[in-house]
Amino acid sequence: MIKIRGLNKTYNPGEPNALHVLKGIDMDIAPGEFLSIMGASGSGKSTLLNVIGILDDYDSGEYLLDGTPIKNLSETASAELRNRKVGFVFQSFNLISYKNAMENVALPLYYNGVARKRRNEMAMEYLEKLGLGAHAHHLPSELSGGQKQRVAIARALISRPAVILADEPTGALDSATSKEVVEIMREVNRTEGITMIIVTHETAVSKATDRIIYLRDGVIESDRRNPNPVIEF
Amino acid sequence: MRFFDTDSFNEIWATITRNRFRSVATGFGVFWGLFMLIVLLAIGNKLTQSILSQVDGFATNSVMIFSGRTSEPYKGYRKGRSWDMDNGDVELIRQKATTVDIISPIMMRGSRSDRNVVRGMKGGSWSYSGIYPNYFDINKAKQESGRSINDIDITERRKVCVIGQTVYETLFAPGEVAEGQFIRLNGIYLQVIGVISPHSRATIGGPVDESIFLPFTTQQMLFERDLAFDMLAVTAVPGVSASVAEEEVKTLLRAAHDIAPTDTKAVESFNLEVQFKTIQLLFVGLAALMWMVGLGALLSGIIGVSNIMLVTVRERMREIGVRRALGARPWDVIAQIMSESFVLTAIAGMLGFMCGVAASLLVDKIDFSGGNGVLATIHKPVVSFDLALAAMTVLIVSGLVAGLLPAMKALTIKAIDAIRDE
Numbered sequence: 001m002i003k004i005r006g007l008n009k010t011y012n013p014g015e016p017n018a019l020h021v022l023k024g025i026d027m028d029i030a031p032g033e034f035l036s037i038m039g040a041s042g043s044g045k046s047t048l049l050n051v052i053g054i055l056d057d058y059d060s061g062e063y064l065l066d067g068t069p070i071k072n073l074s075e076t077a078s079a080e081l082r083n084r085k086v087g088f089v090f091q092s093f094n095l096i097s098y099k100n101a102m103e104n105v106a107l108p109l110y111y112n113g114v115a116r117k118r119r120n121e122m123a124m125e126y127l128e129k130l131g132l133g134a135h136a137h138h139l140p141s142e143l144s145g146g147q148k149q150r151v152a153i154a155r156a157l158i159s160r161p162a163v164i165l166a167d168e169p170t171g172a173l174d175s176a177t178s179k180e181v182v183e184i185m186r187e188v189n190r191t192e193g194i195t196m197i198i199v200t201h202e203t204a205v206s207k208a209t210d211r212i213i214y215l216r217d218g219v220i221e222s223d224r225r226n227p228n229p230v231i232e233f
Numbered sequence: 234m235r236f237f238d239t240d241s242f243n244e245i246w247a248t249i250t251r252n253r254f255r256s257v258a259t260g261f262g263v264f265w266g267l268f269m270l271i272v273l274l275a276i277g278n279k280l281t282q283s284i285l286s287q288v289d290g291f292a293t294n295s296v297m298i299f300s301g302r303t304s305e306p307y308k309g310y311r312k313g314r315s316w317d318m319d320n321g322d323v324e325l326i327r328q329k330a331t332t333v334d335i336i337s338p339i340m341m342r343g344s345r346s347d348r349n350v351v352r353g354m355k356g357g358s359w360s361y362s363g364i365y366p367n368y369f370d371i372n373k374a375k376q377e378s379g380r381s382i383n384d385i386d387i388t389e390r391r392k393v394c395v396i397g398q399t400v401y402e403t404l405f406a407p408g409e410v411a412e413g414q415f416i417r418l419n420g421i422y423l424q425v426i427g428v429i430s431p432h433s434r435a436t437i438g439g440p441v442d443e444s445i446f447l448p449f450t451t452q453q454m455l456f457e458r459d460l461a462f463d464m465l466a467v468t469a470v471p472g473v474s475a476s477v478a479e480e481e482v483k484t485l486l487r488a489a490h491d492i493a494p495t496d497t498k499a500v501e502s503f504n505l506e507v508q509f510k511t512i513q514l515l516f517v518g519l520a521a522l523m524w525m526v527g528l529g530a531l532l533s534g535i536i537g538v539s540n541i542m543l544v545t546v547r548e549r550m551r552e553i554g555v556r557r558a559l560g561a562r563p564w565d566v567i568a569q570i571m572s573e574s575f576v577l578t579a580i581a582g583m584l585g586f587m588c589g590v591a592a593s594l595l596v597d598k599i600d601f602s603g604g605n606g607v608l609a610t611i612h613k614p615v616v617s618f619d620l621a622l623a624a625m626t627v628l629i630v631s632g633l634v635a636g637l638l639p640a641m642k643a644l645t646i647k648a649i650d651a652i653r654d655e
Contacts, residue, residue: 055558055649076562083560094555094652098247103240111560116239155559 001162001195002029002052007061009047021047022058023218029163029197034189034229036198036206039215046167048215049199053086053165054078066162083111087156087164087194089185091171093148095140101127101151102136108159119158126154130184146177153184163195164188170205175233182208182231204233244569245576248545259541260581263631266531267582270524271589271624275596275616277523281516288509290373290432292335296479297437297503298465298486307493316490316499317461326467329485332478334470337367339437340452340462345419350445352404352416359400361418361445363452363462371466372437377401379412379427386426386448393451394423398430399442418445421455437466475506528627535578535631542574542639546646553643554651567640574636575629582628589624590616 009022021044029035039045050056051063054070063070066085073081087108088094095104102123109119127136130150140148149169156164166185170178182205189196198205206212208231214221249256303314323338330336344350344358362368366382374381377398386393396404396411405411411425423445431441453460469478483500486492492499546553553566561569593616 050649053558055647076564079557079560079562079565082558088558088652090555090652094551094558096552096555098251099244107556108559110238110240111556111562111565159560 001031001033001066002027003062003064004028004052005062007048007051007058007063009044009051009056009058013059021218022051024061025218025220027213027220027223029195031162031195032189032193033211034186034196034209035211035213036200036209037213037215038200038203038206039221040201042217043215044218045199045215049165049167049197052163052197053088054082079111083108084159085162087159087161089149089152089156089164089166089169091168093140093145093152093172095148095151095155097140100137100139101132101143101147104140104151105154105158108155112159122158123154126158127151130154144177145173146180149173149177149181150184153181153188157188157192157194160192161194163197166196166198168200169198170200170202175204178202178205179231179233182233186229186231207232241569241572245573248573249577255541256577259537260577260584262534262537263531263578263581264534264585264588266527266534267585267624267628268589268592269530270527270627271586271616271620272592272596273523273527274520274620275589275593277516277519278617278620279596280519284512284516287434288505288512291436291505292371292468293505293509294475294478295335295371295466295468295505296475296482297505298467298479298482299501299503300463301499301501303492303496304498305493305496307496308491310491316492317459317463318465318486319460319462321460322465322486322489325489326465326482326485330478330481332469332473332481333467334478335367335370335466335468337365337371337466338449338462339364339368339464339466340449340457341437341439341464342452342456350400350404350416350418352414355404357400357403359397359443359445360439361394361447361452363449363456364446365449368437368446368466371468372441373432374429374441375432377428377430378410379425381427381429382446382448387450390450390454391448392421392423392455393426394418394445394447395427395429396425396446397440397442397444398428399440400445401428416445418447419456423447437464469506475504479504531627531631534581535635538574538578538632538635539638542570542636543642545573546570546639546643550646551651553646554648557646557648558652563644566643566646570640570643571633571636574639575632578632578635579628582632586621586624586628590621 004025004027007022007025011019011021025048037045037048047056051058054073057072068081096107102120105123105126106119109122124133124136127133130153132147132150132154135143135147143151169185170181173181185196185198186208188194198209200206207226208229210226210229211224212226213223300317303310303312303316306312318338323336326333326336340363341360342362343360347358348356350357350359364382365387366384369381382395394416396416401411404416411428414425415422416425429441467478467482469475479502483502484494486500487494487496556566
């Protein structure tokens with residue numbers, strides 16, 4: 001699903017304040033994996049996530065997403081690839097405040113050119129799956145943190161992407177809600193079979209995943225299987 | 234972005250109504266701009282029409298030629314000699330001049346005595362003119378009743394006349410049929426064949442209302458000692474400037490009457506085309522001024538929209554970033570911002586346009602002509618279709634222009650910067 005070879009990324013190259021953040025990353029992620037990337041701030045995990053999510057470019061190396069080489073894409077091409085291949089879940093949810101839950105979920109389909117009626121039906125379907133059918137017409141401001149993150153997960157799911165990238169999905173939630181959200185993500189991973197990559201610094205989150213990758217100073221420090229994932233908060 | 238998606242409109246509407254006061258305040262600039270543009274243009278249009286209506290019906294490519302006194306000695310004649318045009322000149326011009334269309338000699342005579350026109354007990358003092366039928370091609374008149382002077386009147390030297398409206402009202406009882414009746418002009422009986430009133434204010438000589446017109450040949454036969462006349466009206470053939478025709482006629486007249494070719498004073502003239510062009514230039518200047526002021530007001534409104542859209546883009550950086558992450562292409566972002574500014578401009582502009590038209594209808598009621606009822610006959614809509622079309626074009630263009638800068642600004646927002654949580 002994801003194949004990364006010798007990935008390098010430097011911010012401000014050639015300048016005195018040049019910052020070499022990713023120093024030759026090699027990584028293979030199979031379809032349907034549920035893994036976490038951990039690391040201290042400055043370890044390069046956010047940059048790696050941005051590169052995987054086609055939000056940022058890299059300097060050297062190779063990156064294939066679902067068989068497509070990702071390099072030097074135009075803004076339009078990368079937008080279309082993101083739309084079809086990648087789903088995002090953010091720490092601060094990033095729902096659009098003046099759109100209700102259903103419209104927020106349907107947004108990726110809007111950019112995919114799906115007709116309004118069809119995309120709203122699909123949005124309802126995914127909201128039902130995540131137990132939010134009753135809240136479909138609520139604005140984000142009328143939802144709790146957990147509900148907002150579930151809307152965000154539904155939004156990431158709706159275009160049936162190759163991979164869902166979650167950047168600190170529990171960062172803004174209390175432990176009970178965090179547990180709920182991680183359970184849902186596991187469930188989605190199991191039932192929908194979508195590869196899920198969670199960037200986190202919370203050990204509790206990483207313990208719930210099947211594979212944990214540690215990044216330190218731009219290199220992979222460890223990459224190990226977690227044979228007994230547990231959801232404990 | 235698919236523009237014909239209900240959600241696109243809902244979205245635009247949602248963002249505009251989210252900050253209602255700001256949108257209204259911003260829209261007001263555009264509203265006022267278009268309002269001013271329409272009202273100013275309507276006033277300019279109305280003013281132009283009012284002035285134009287004064288010369289309406291008068292051939293604007295016509296020249297009046299008068300005989301004056303020579304200012305140079307020539308061929309043994311002393312200077313200061315007075316001369317007259319005669320019937321031979323008309324023939325000469327008709328045969329030789331290539332740029333002249335209508336040739337109409339006029340013999341205008343004032344009322345030399347008190348009560349020169351009499352009918353029974355009634356009478357008055359009016360001027361009278363001997364004319365050819367084509368006189369009314371140069372200076373249109375409204376035929377109130379009866380008929381005009383025709384070619385047979387000319388060739389048969391009929392003792393007939395056409396009288397002005399005021400003359401009719403003075404000599405006849407209200408409702409009385411004038412045609413067939415006789416009036417006495419300078420002691421000679423003439424049969425009335427028609428009553429006319431002026432088409433517009435501009436006339437050759439005195440007011441049409443207070444004049445009597447008779448066939449040129451009749452007048453020469455009855456009242457004149459010789460075949461001389463004092464005024465010649467000519468028009469240029471289509472596509473030729475009246476000044477060219479004027480010069481040609483003058484040259485012919487100078488040669489025929491032994492006047493020095495360099496004598497500019499002997500043949501006098503009044504070129505209506507030149508006058509008309511001066512007025513037209515004034516109108517062009519007026520229209521340009523109106524457009525400038527109106528567009529200026531609109532421009533400041535547009536800058537306001539552009540400005541507020543820049544602020545909006547700044548405020549919505551995160552939202553735009555999220556949209557980029559979710560798959561919005563650069564074009565989607567541009568279209569969204571542009572259509573927001575376009576819709577705001579269009580709504581405000583339409584309102585301004587409609588209020589402007591309403592106000593223009595009031596402007597239309599204002600009489601710039603100084604209370605001359607004759608002008609009511611000319612009525613063009615103040616806000617013409619062309620003007621409406623121009624205003625709409627300006628509006629559409631300005632809506633798009635207003636959105637251009639903010640859209641470019643929005644394009645520089647990268648998803649990665651906008652959604653950063655730290």
